[in-house]
Amino acid sequence: MNEIKFINVGYKDAENEILKGITMEIPAGYIHTIIGPSGAGKSTLIKLVNRLIDPTEGRILIDNTDIRDINIIELRRRIGMVFQQAYLFDGSVADNIKYGPMLKGINNIDVKHYLDIVGLDASYMNRKVDDLSGGEAQRISIARALANEPEVLLLDEPTSALDPASTQIIEDLIMNLKDKLKLTIVWITHNMEQAKRVGDYTIFINNGCLVEYGVTKEFFANPKSEISKLFIDGKLTKGEVA
Numbered sequence: 001m002n003e004i005k006f007i008n009v010g011y012k013d014a015e016n017e018i019l020k021g022i023t024m025e026i027p028a029g030y031i032h033t034i035i036g037p038s039g040a041g042k043s044t045l046i047k048l049v050n051r052l053i054d055p056t057e058g059r060i061l062i063d064n065t066d067i068r069d070i071n072i073i074e075l076r077r078r079i080g081m082v083f084q085q086a087y088l089f090d091g092s093v094a095d096n097i098k099y100g101p102m103l104k105g106i107n108n109i110d111v112k113h114y115l116d117i118v119g120l121d122a123s124y125m126n127r128k129v130d131d132l133s134g135g136e137a138q139r140i141s142i143a144r145a146l147a148n149e150p151e152v153l154l155l156d157e158p159t160s161a162l163d164p165a166s167t168q169i170i171e172d173l174i175m176n177l178k179d180k181l182k183l184t185i186v187w188i189t190h191n192m193e194q195a196k197r198v199g200d201y202t203i204f205i206n207n208g209c210l211v212e213y214g215v216t217k218e219f220f221a222n223p224k225s226e227i228s229k230l231f232i233d234g235k236l237t238k239g240e241v242a
């Protein structure tokens, strides 16, 4: 189980209300894609889940426990995150994959196993991360997140900097992870074709509000809200429609 619940979640900074009254349940074991115009609040929403920021209103629960009641290191172990640009530190591939477990005192993880999961052979172990292609580096970022044995994976546009072939590899890899490891996956994308391909459910955010949440096929075939229709048709940008 690794179900995520948002209860009336809001996030404000000094000037702006960035997220407003988000209430939704993300059931365990599926891929949820988050879509919405640039600036809608998608990245802010997922940053709340592993407490890179905290809500200014409402609560977020994982398996019915408020995430503020979970030790933050434990929370971030349980919830892996992958960003648009591969997030790696200088050093070898193996150093990067070993890092998370090392923080917990585990020094003997099987690096090859995690390389294998992301479809890279053992020769990558000693490669310097600076020498990797964007697609390879993104696969190492995923391997690094997986080495913590997370239950939830948050993906913030993980393929938007990649070419179509690398995008396909990452999509297949993540879909495979969902099936094999039963991870709960929340995936932000601007690519509607990708959202249709990978998502079991679609979450549409506009102007900091949850507009629509539905089974992906139904959302795209028959969006319930006028704003969703405009967005799918490429006719909505931030702020145009409240």
Ligand SMILES: Nc1ncnc2c1ncn2[C@@H]1O[C@H](COP(=O)(O)OP(=O)(O)OP(=O)(O)O)[C@@H](O)[C@H]1O
Residues within 6 Å of the ligand: 013, 018, 036, 037, 038, 039, 040, 041, 042, 043, 044, 045
């Ligand atoms: N640290 C911050 N300080 C002030 N404003 C911020 C901060 N981070 C985000 N914002 C603002 O909050 C709003 C939502 O930003 P967010 O990054 O969540 O959007 P997004 O939906 O992920 O957009 P994109 O698709 O372009 O990545 C934007 O108006 C942005 O300018």
Ligand SMILES: [Mg+2]
Residues within 6 Å of the ligand: 042, 043, 044, 156
């Ligand atoms: Mg974003």
